[in-house]
């Protein structure tokens with residue numbers, strides 16, 4: 001029996017259920033293709049910047065030079081955090097960076113002049129602030145918990161370079177900044193994944209943009225979604241040497257454990273985003289004199305090759321963890337990295353939901369007891 005009277009087939013996990021139309025992102029899971037607003041992910045990863053991609057997602061097409069200049073200037077000008085939010089970060093600084101991020105993004109709503117304004121213009125202004133301030137929260141938190149002061153943003157740096165600068169206190173070399181820029185582009189949007197769906201569900205009640213984004217951050221935290229890159233790096237460290245990969249993976253598979261960084265709800269072939277992170281992981285490993293991590297990753301991928309026939313292949317997070325690790329990003333900041341990249345996508349999804357809103361409210365089939373006699377408290381055994 002359903003909550004309502006009509007019996008319906010159950011679609012657990014909403015697998016293969018199409019909930020609406022979108023003009024944001026095309027994912028072809030069989031062919032391994034991904035495009036944002038019609039532009040192939042490989043062109044964007046090779047030629048674009050994260051700032052351009054955010055503009056593309058919100059405005060529907062790539063910016064021309066003057067549009068990009070204005071947009072980028074607005075992002076750079078919005079980076080500084082309200083003092084009250086830094087205070088909140090200090091108070092919760094012992095928590096996991098994802099919990100701090102969720103709390104601080106929620107606190108941003110209290111300081112945003114447009115929180116309750118649902119107009120498109122206000123949503124774009126809030127979108128710029130959320131995209132610029134999410135990396136600022138992650139970096140400020142890491143400095144505070146390391147006993148250091150948060151750094152003022154450098155308006156001369158791109159969003160990716162400024163993130164690394166405010167995290168480490170040193171201006172990054174162009175290769176490091178570009179590796180993060182590409183990582184953010186690859187994570188910017190990905191259809192109706194769990195966090196974007198959580199954002200849409202929240203937005204569909206006509207709750208504000210900050211609430212929708214906070215719901216998305218909560219959904220992203222889990223290891224079945226954003227937590228995979230952190231888990232991959234733990235696995236790589238557990239394996240320790242490339243020669244051990246085959247035996248460790250075989251042991252885990254025998255115990256029925258999922259191997260992190262593999263498998264995807266939509267892709268049946270290799271995730272098209274993986275190749276860009278694989279290249280960065282290889283290049284950075286060689287440049288930094290630490291090629292072992294890449295060799296272990298390659299050995300894991302070889303050990304997992306038999307599962308490719310069942311549609312289980314490498315996903316974007318498999319190599320991302322190694323890139324973060326080589327750039328000195330702490331392991332518990334890997335999921336927040338995903339949130340920094342996905343922020344423009346969440347915002348675009350919410351704005352798209354509101355263009356033609358309908359409340360998202362599925363049904364559950366009831367299977368519990370019925371018609372029980374109510375026993376007053378004093379008579380219960």
Ligand SMILES: CC(C)(COP(=O)(O)OP(=O)(O)OC[C@H]1O[C@@H](n2cnc3c(N)ncnc32)[C@H](O)[C@@H]1OP(=O)(O)O)[C@@H](O)C(=O)NCCC(=O)NCCS
Nearest residue numbers: 223224225228257258259260261262263264265312315317
């Ligand atoms: C992403 C994920 C949740 C998708 O789950 P899903 O849609 O239910 O997966 P599929 O339906 O494609 O799984 C098909 C089969 O492969 C197995 N499989 C899927 N991912 C696997 C993995 N990472 N390691 C080992 N086996 C895996 C499943 O258990 C299933 O086996 P079964 O048919 O014997 O039950 C899952 O692959 C996973 O947990 N991966 C690891 C976490 C991760 O990397 N997440 C980041 C995603 S970007």
